[in-house]
Amino acid sequence: MRIILLGTGPFAVPTCQRILDDGHDVPLVVTRPLPDPKPKKLPPRPVHQWATEKQLPIFEPHSINDSSAIQHLHHLRPDLLFVCDYGQILSRECLATAHLGGINLHGSILPRHRGAAPVQWALLRGDQVAGITVIHMTPKLDAGPALAVRRDEIQTDDTAESLEPRLAALGPEAVATAIDLLSKWDGNSDIGILQDRKLVTKAPRFQKADGQLDCRLPAEYLVRLVKACQPWPSTFAQLSWANGKSLRVQVRAARSIAEIPGLAAAQVGAAAEVGPAMFAADWLAPWDKLLAIKCSPGFLLIGRIQPDGRRVMDAGEFLRGHDVQGAAFECPVTPIAPLD
Numbered sequence: 001m002r003i004i005l006l007g008t009g010p011f012a013v014p015t016c017q018r019i020l021d022d023g024h025d026v027p028l029v030v031t032r033p034l035p036d037p038k039p040k041k042l043p044p045r046p047v048h049q050w051a052t053e054k055q056l057p058i059f060e061p062h063s064i065n066d067s068s069a070i071q072h073l074h075h076l077r078p079d080l081l082f083v084c085d086y087g088q089i090l091s092r093e094c095l096a097t098a099h100l101g102g103i104n105l106h107g108s109i110l111p112r113h114r115g116a117a118p119v120q121w122a123l124l125r126g127d128q129v130a131g132i133t134v135i136h137m138t139p140k141l142d143a144g145p146a147l148a149v150r151r152d153e154i155q156t157d158d159t160a161e162s163l164e165p166r167l168a169a170l171g172p173e174a175v176a177t178a179i180d181l182l183s184k185w186d187g188n189s190d191i192g193i194l195q196d197r198k199l200v201t202k203a204p205r206f207q208k209a210d211g212q213l214d215c216r217l218p219a220e221y222l223v224r225l226v227k228a229c230q231p232w233p234s235t236f237a238q239l240s241w242a243n244g245k246s247l248r249v250q251v252r253a254a255r256s257i258a259e260i261p262g263l264a265a266a267q268v269g270a271a272a273e274v275g276p277a278m279f280a281a282d283w284l285a286p287w288d289k290l291l292a293i294k295c296s297p298g299f300l301l302i303g304r305i306q307p308d309g310r311r312v313m314d315a316g317e318f319l320r321g322h323d324v325q326g327a328a329f330e331c332p333v334t335p336i337a338p339l340d
Contacts, residue, residue: 009085018172033060073097102137114142115203124228145192147178159230214336219256219298252304
């Protein structure tokens with residue numbers, strides 16, 4: 001087939017490579033332009049880098065739905081548009097530039113987690129299984145019929161950073177299956193499995209402020225938030241001492257526990273150094289001590305932490321340089337509602 005590729009982020013790269021390896025004609029790669037024409041630091045654009053290395057033509061419109069962009073696609077006479085991790089919703093006119101329309105590789109088992117951050121929301125909502133769906137696109141966000149679905153179990157210590165590449169690796173074979181289905185399609189009959197609208201959940205893009213920890217929330221929820229926010233926007237809190245000293249930290253790994261034997265109940269937000277005796281070895285390694293925060297309910301056990309301006313370190317190293325007796329993690333002035 002003659003396939004135009006539309007993508008920006010890393011999730012699309014393995015499948016773009018598979019499309020090329022399968023011998024399809026790729027006349028154009030469409031990617032998002034730089035937000036700033038002269039940035040001090042170039043933001044990562046993995047699809048742009050990949051297309052450059054493969055010496056493929058690159059097109060960077062500010063809007064793929066502008067008449068000039070649609071005309072450019074139309075002149076190339078594609079059979080199909082492949083869209084993944086692109087960042088714009090394609091209009092009906094844009095999809096019509098290819099006689100088979102478009103397919104989208106999405107990082108969830110649709111209709112669950114429609115939106116820009118499906119992997120993060122799968123972790124935040126405590127899903128046991130994640131996956132990908134290849135849909136035949138419609139102008140509505142992530143709403144087309146499913147052509148292929150693949151699943152993967154979420155592991156105990158998965159974060160968005162570890163889960164997303166595993167899901168991206170499921171894309172090439174699933175998209176190849178979807179392309180094969182479309183190659184035999186008459187264009188008139190129904191194709192794929194319609195999504196159940198009653199099962200739709202939303203997965204909007206996270207904002208920087210979404211990573212703020214509020215220890216008035218349950219520890220189990222905060223653990224899911226830490227996992228969902230790695231590597232971005234990361235979870236953060238302000239650690240303060242009675243003498244007025246304060247330190248902003250990012251929490252990079254954490255677990256929850258209902259109670260800590262031998263530790264007296266502290267006020268919400270209080271920090272305490274906890275010895276290793278009562279915890280499982282798999283969580284302690286390679287940490288010899290843990291930092292605990294009293295939440296409501298439960299305790300948040302911090303395994304890895306990053307003080308502002310410094311590298312990520314395990315809790316034991318942090319505690320060797322900071323006496324947390326009498327310190328507390330500040331709660332935001334306005335209580336934070338759980339993301340939903």
